[in-house]
Amino acid sequence: MPHRIEVAFRPELQDPHGMKIARRIREDLSPAVEAIRTVKVYLIDTELGAEYLAAAAAGPFSDPVIQMASLDRPLAPALAFDWDWLVEVGFRPGVTDNEGRTARE
Numbered sequence: 693m694p695h696r697i698e699v700a701f702r703p704e705l706q707d708p709h710g711m712k713i714a715r716r717i718r719e720d721l722s723p724a725v726e727a728i729r730t731v732k733v734y735l736i737d738t739e740l741g742a743e744y745l746a747a748a749a750a751g752p753f754s755d756p757v758i759q760m761a762s763l764d765r766p767l768a769p770a771l772a773f774d775w776d777w778l779v780e781v782g783f784r785p786g787v788t789d790n791e792g793r794t795a796r797e
Contacts, residue, residue, distance in 0.1 A: 694737040698767035699754040731767050
């Protein structure tokens with residue numbers, strides 16, 4: 693059964709990737725975008741126990757000092773922001789996923 697690890701910057705910290713996306717949207721498309729927060733998602737399809745998956749979420753997949761991680765539950769509600777939109781973006785089949793390749797190794 694696949695497991696889902698979600699990782700995001702802590703709510704009190706800035707999200708550099710989200711800030712970059714928001715700036716590009718304002719410059720290229722001109723809509724009023726106040727802020728964007730990003731959540732990285734890793735799908736793990738392996739037979740690891742819950743404690744190993746939790747250790748992976750808290751260790752190699754995230755930096756516990758500046759990020760928060762969740763295992764098999766959505767992280768967006770825990771960020772405590774008033775969301776207008778929630779968009780999930782993923783790779784198309786056949787597109788190289790360098791982070792996924794590194795995680796597999």
